[in-house]
Amino acid sequence: MxxxxxxxxxxxxxxxxxxxxxxxxxxxxxxxxxxxxxxxxxxFEWKALARYAFWVALASLIFSVVSLFSDDTLVKFVERFYETPNLVFCIFFGALAAMFYVLGFRNKKKFPEKTFSNETLMLAGSFATAACIGFLGQVVDRNTNHFTILFLLSIIIYGVLSVKLQSKLIWVFTLVALGVWFATETAYHSDWGFRFWGMNYPLRFTIFGILLTVFALWGQPRISVLQPFQSTSYVVGLLYTMLALWCLSIFGNYSDFAAWTGVRQYEIFYWGLLGVILSLSLALYGMKVKDSVSRDIGFVFFLLNLYTRFVEYLWDNMNRTVFFLILAVSFWFVGRWSEKIWKKKSAY
CATH class of the missing domain: 1.10.286 (GTP Cyclohydrolase I; Chain A, domain 1)
Known part of the structure; x- marks a missing residue:
């Protein structure tokens, strides 16, 4: 056996x-x-090694691109291509993206168990697609500031590819591109200011995240081709909402830095209170229905909101020794509480 x-x-x-x-x-x-x-x-955990190796490979690729523009010798080499038409770069990165997608799709069909290598090819294709669209913007949109059409194009491309290749990773790029398009579109209609219909970026993205989460829960299940990506949209929607609401609890609905610095934190306390209530409700809901995603995200942002309020109201009004002592004791209680929950669950 x-x-x-x-x-x-x-x-x-x-x-x-x-x-x-x-x-x-x-x-x-x-x-x-x-x-x-x-x-x-x-x-030996070969699966973990494979995951970390691919992560390191992608991180190294990003660092190599960054180093390309910080190394004088390489910069001089790149400068030789400055006269090359943007159309050439656009075609090059488009072909590179197509190559990565074809390789990724073929490998996924032949070796479905090689999850990390297949997703790495998809990720490389997504980066090449972004570069292709960027150079396309230089070709067709030189004299206008309305770049939102290009971001809308990227959403369509990523969306079609994610459905055709059944890649949740590319679907994440679709949702990120959707967020970028939303930010630039609202900025464009407010003359590139920080306020749109009286809302700054954190408030806008709080509403955007809520709408995306609602769509993931009630709209996406009704669209057959998007059903496989429902859980991904749900996670990204919650992260958009909670991150934006956390920023809103710090900065309020202010778009002017000078005006914000003159505001005391208790004057925007209601945003922090909303963040605490929403995150706690999310955590309790997740515990009740056994939804680990909403439970974990809610619990993390509940603690983040509490400790943010702690720092805001006590950092300038308390001795540093006492401050960090209270912080240490509070984290100890959080650890003890988590340990009790874990033991209680393991006892069943």
Whole structure:
């Protein structure tokens, strides 16, 4: 009989479950022994190594691009291409993106188990697509500031590719491009100011995130081709909402830095209170319906909002030693509380 490979932590969990079932009389001792003999400890986490290796590869690729523009020798080399028409770069990056997508789709079909290598090719294709659209903007939109059409084009391209290639990673790029388009479109209609219909960026993106979350929950399930990406849209929508609301709790609905510096934090306390209530409600809802996404995001932003308020109101009004002592004790209580919840769940 083929044995199942588990990590050391997973084996410990299974052993606890088997012991519990044996104590409750649900399994006989001989059956428990038989099940234990069918478990092998995994020697090395190759899957984790693959994940981290691809992450490091992508990070190195980004750093290499950044280094390209900080190294004098390379800058001089790049300067030779300044006279090259933008259309050439546009075609080059378009062809490069097509190559990455074809390779990614072919590998995904032949080797579906190679998740990380396939997604890395899709990610490289997404970056090349962004570069292609950027140079296309230089070609067709030289004398105007209305770049939002290009971002709208990128949304369409990423959206079609994510559906055709069934890639959740490209769908994330679609939603990011949607956020960029929303920011630039509203900025364009407000003459590139920071306020649109009386709303600054954090307030705008709070509403944008809520609308995206609502669409993920009620609109997306009704569109068959977008159903596989519902969970991704839900996570991104919640992150848009909670991040924007957290920024709103700090800066309020102000778009002028000078005006904001003259405002005391208690004058925009209601935004912080809204952030605390919404994040706590999200965490409680997630715990009630066993939705780990809303529970974790709600809990993280609940703590983030509480500690942000703590720093805002006490940093200038308290001795630093006492401040950090209270911070340490509060985190200890959070850890103890989390530990109790974990033990209670493991006891069932």
């Amino acid at each position: 083929k044995k199942i490979d588990l990590s050391k932590q997973e084996i410990e969990v299974v052993q606890e479950v088997l012991d519990h079932w044996q104590e409750q009389g649900l399994l006989e001792q001989s059956k428990v022994r038989e099940l234990r003999e069918n478990i092998d400890e995994r020697g």
